[in-house]
Amino acid sequence: MKWAFLLLFEIVFLPQNTAGLHAQPVDIYGYLESQYTGMYLYKVYYQFQSSKLRIDLKSTSVAHTEFGADFINLLYCGKRNWNVLEFLPDKIVASLPTEMYPLFQFAYEDSFYPDNIYARIGFNRFALTIGKQQISMGTGYFFNPTDVFNVKNMLDPTYEQPGHNAIRMDISLKSRFQVMALVSPINADWEHSGKFMRIKCGIGHFDFSVIGGKLDYSITDFYNFQTRRGSKKVLGGDVVGELIGLGVWAEGAYNYLDYDEDFYEFTFGTDYTLNSGFYTLIEYHRNSLAKADYTGYDLNDWMGFLTGETRSISRDEIACYFRYPATDLLTISTSIATSISDGSAVFVPTIEYSLFENINLSLMVNLYTGKEGKAFGRALGNGGLLRATLYF
Amino acid sequence: MDRFLNKTTLALCISVLFLCSANLYAEDLTADEIINTLTKTMNPEQSQGKMKMTIVTSTGEDRDFVYETSSKNHGEKTLLKYIEPTRLKGQAILLKNNANDIWTYFPRTKRIRKLATHARKQKLEGSDFSYEDMGASNTFIEEYNAVRLNDEKKEHHLCYKIKLTPKSKSSADYSKIIAWVDKKSFVPVVIDYFHKKYIELLEKELICRDIRVIDGIFTPMKFVMYNKLDNTQTSMEILNITYNIKLSDDLFTEMGMQQ
Numbered sequence A: 001m002k003w004a005f006l007l008l009f010e011i012v013f014l015p016q017n018t019a020g021l022h023a024q025p026v027d028i029y030g031y032l033e034s035q036y037t038g039m040y041l042y043k044v045y046y047q048f049q050s051s052k053l054r055i056d057l058k059s060t061s062v063a064h065t066e067f068g069a070d071f072i073n074l075l076y077c078g079k080r081n082w083n084v085l086e087f088l089p090d091k092i093v094a095s096l097p098t099e100m101y102p103l104f105q106f107a108y109e110d111s112f113y114p115d116n117i118y119a120r121i122g123f124n125r126f127a128l129t130i131g132k133q134q135i136s137m138g139t140g141y142f143f144n145p146t147d148v149f150n151v152k153n154m155l156d157p158t159y160e161q162p163g164h165n166a167i168r169m170d171i172s173l174k175s176r177f178q179v180m181a182l183v184s185p186i187n188a189d190w191e192h193s194g195k196f197m198r199i200k201c202g203i204g205h206f207d208f209s210v211i212g213g214k215l216d217y218s219i220t221d222f223y224n225f226q227t228r229r230g231s232k233k234v235l236g237g238d239v240v241g242e243l244i245g246l247g248v249w250a251e252g253a254y255n256y257l258d259y260d261e262d263f264y265e266f267t268f269g270t271d272y273t274l275n276s277g278f279y280t281l282i283e284y285h286r287n288s289l290a291k292a293d294y295t296g297y298d299l300n301d302w303m304g305f306l307t308g309e310t311r312s313i314s315r316d317e318i319a320c321y322f323r324y325p326a327t328d329l330l331t332i333s334t335s336i337a338t339s340i341s342d343g344s345a346v347f348v349p350t351i352e353y354s355l356f357e358n359i360n361l362s363l364m365v366n367l368y369t370g371k372e373g374k375a376f377g378r379a380l381g382n383g384g385l386l387r388a389t390l391y392f
Numbered sequence B: 001m002d003r004f005l006n007k008t009t010l011a012l013c014i015s016v017l018f019l020c021s022a023n024l025y026a027e028d029l030t031a032d033e034i035i036n037t038l039t040k041t042m043n044p045e046q047s048q049g050k051m052k053m054t055i056v057t058s059t060g061e062d063r064d065f066v067y068e069t070s071s072k073n074h075g076e077k078t079l080l081k082y083i084e085p086t087r088l089k090g091q092a093i094l095l096k097n098n099a100n101d102i103w104t105y106f107p108r109t110k111r112i113r114k115l116a117t118h119a120r121k122q123k124l125e126g127s128d129f130s131y132e133d134m135g136a137s138n139t140f141i142e143e144y145n146a147v148r149l150n151d152e153k154k155e156h157h158l159c160y161k162i163k164l165t166p167k168s169k170s171s172a173d174y175s176k177i178i179a180w181v182d183k184k185s186f187v188p189v190v191i192d193y194f195h196k197k198y199i200e201l202l203e204k205e206l207i208c209r210d211i212r213v214i215d216g217i218f219t220p221m222k223f224v225m226y227n228k229l230d231n232t233q234t235s236m237e238i239l240n241i242t243y244n245i246k247l248s249d250d251l252f253t254e255m256g257m258q259q
Helices: A002-022 A090-094 A098-104 A299-306 B002-027 B031-042 B117-121 B139-143 B254-258
Strands: A027-041 A044-059 A065-078 A081-083 A105-107 A111-122 A126-133 A164-174 A177-184 A194-203 A206-221 A226-243 A246-257 A263-273 A279-287 A316-325 A330-339 A345-356 A359-368 A382-391 B047-056 B062-072 B077-084 B092-096 B101-106 B111-115 B144-154 B157-166 B176-182 B188-194 B202-214 B217-227 B232-242
Touching: A098 A105, A164 B254, A206 A299, A246 B117, A263 B117, B031 B139, B031 B144, B031 B157, B031 B176, B077 B254, B092 B254, B101 B117, B101 B254, B139 B144, B144 B176, B157 B188
Parallel strands: none
Antiparallel strands: A027 A044, A027 A382, A044 A065, A065 A111, A081 A105, A111 A126, A126 A164, A164 A177, A177 A194, A194 A206, A206 A226, A226 A246, A246 A263, A263 A279, A279 A316, A316 A330, A330 A345, A345 A359, A359 A382, B047 B062, B047 B232, B062 B077, B077 B092, B092 B101, B101 B111, B144 B157, B157 B176, B176 B188, B188 B202, B202 B217, B217 B232
8 A cells, every 4th residue: 555655645746846847737636525325135224435535637738748647545434345145136145055155255445546547649630548548438328338348337327437458549530530449458468458449430410430349358157266268359339319309329239259159239229308407318228148037147147247247137128317407506317227128127316416616415326126036126235325526 | 281181171071971871871780680790790700718607506606617618610610628617627518510519528437428409408517508508509590580679778888679589480499589789899788588488577688798809809708697587697707718710620529629
């Protein structure tokens, strides 16, 4: 931990000191987020609190360059130690030998880490970004099948994603015609490094993208905790635009796996805002890797979903989002996600209040309705969180 | 001396005649001509500057937003980038085709999202201005019929008074609009917007103040939108602006939003 603080000290203070000498200021900003989470699990109320401090550093003082970094410090208290098996159906847990139970334990550990550190050289039509950086793909709100780097949390889909190591190049060939290519050197050799490309163009009210890439993947067999690694090729695309006054988008990707069954994912959705400001969104998602019959969900399906190896556990899902600005400071919204495959659903009513100019309060409740074993079963824990965010 | 006086007298006569004819011409302007000139005045060819938006919230608190704005082709392309407050710093909004195409950029996630035109009516950060208001607007010409009423003095300016009523089959948001247009600058000094359903109910009032000539263009440095229904108000102040600038089309792209 000591090295991390020293590193932060150097990054925060040294540029400021040199700023006086060379007039190269560094913007320092970020947020402090304190979050209380409560959850009923099998009639027992659990609680834990997390405090997150994110410090962003950014310098654009040298023409055509941007140097950025952010550091995250996370502190937890309350129930920090969990066992994933507590959330899984009894029949799956019962099928495991008891000596395996400790393998499913995990703990929220206090941590301090650099999330993004990058340098960007940008001109009017060309940009090169090197380092750990944010990469986001796709047009979907809840699901992004073309985003091979991130898996969104359906309960909080707009929350920031972790940074990814990459060398990324963006070229703007025309006003609405861009090419993005990146290499993600995860492994030592070129062969196993991720390569990804996106071509994006705009025609009328529509933006179209075609993506293709080759990346490593891993699938873990949680019955014996052996991980199989291979490479996968991804081919897909997305579109976003407007039809008869409605916002529309679609996104899909086909995944060719080295050692496992190929699969595809696609999503499409629509949104509309009424004159009152009431916003509605609906999105459908299909994942051919997931099962249609919930009685067939096994340990690997659940663990793959909970660890983010797969995007969904049920094959067909629909998610809706409604938002209404009740006042200029108060916004109420609700997300509803339902599995068409097994009929379960989760409701996520949320209230957001802008307490002061740079302080936001959020109250988010999650209510799972399905019976045990279904995608949105009550066994996943009903509860909610209260989040206060101070931006500085 | 006589020759000088004669020349001076001649010049004065010509000037007076010119001014009289100009005034006569101005007096003869039709409502449509006034609205066309107003639209041109308020949407200059190119501009770049810094704006401060202050919202008086329902709790009576002031909230300040500072952003850079660049505009091209009489506002057909507009780019906004937030500088303050810190929670929005770096967030950008790109409006093209007179706000018929909108993209938003979120710097924390580096995500760019395209919004459909229905989002144009959404309030910008809870203010009394919408996305649509931030782009160019030919709304007065395209959506409304203009009728000239008797000239009036408003906010210490001698003004043309214009009544705008929705054209048939228009998607206008108001039952009528009354605009007081300064005769000298063609800046709308006051605009009253009336409720679409309750046609005599004043919904919003826009007041433009501190008209200055910048780079040869009349510019209201401050304007305030009063929302009479919500009892809120949003003011805009131009901190700096220039019109003598040549902006590249590359600025109004996804890459431009991120720079």
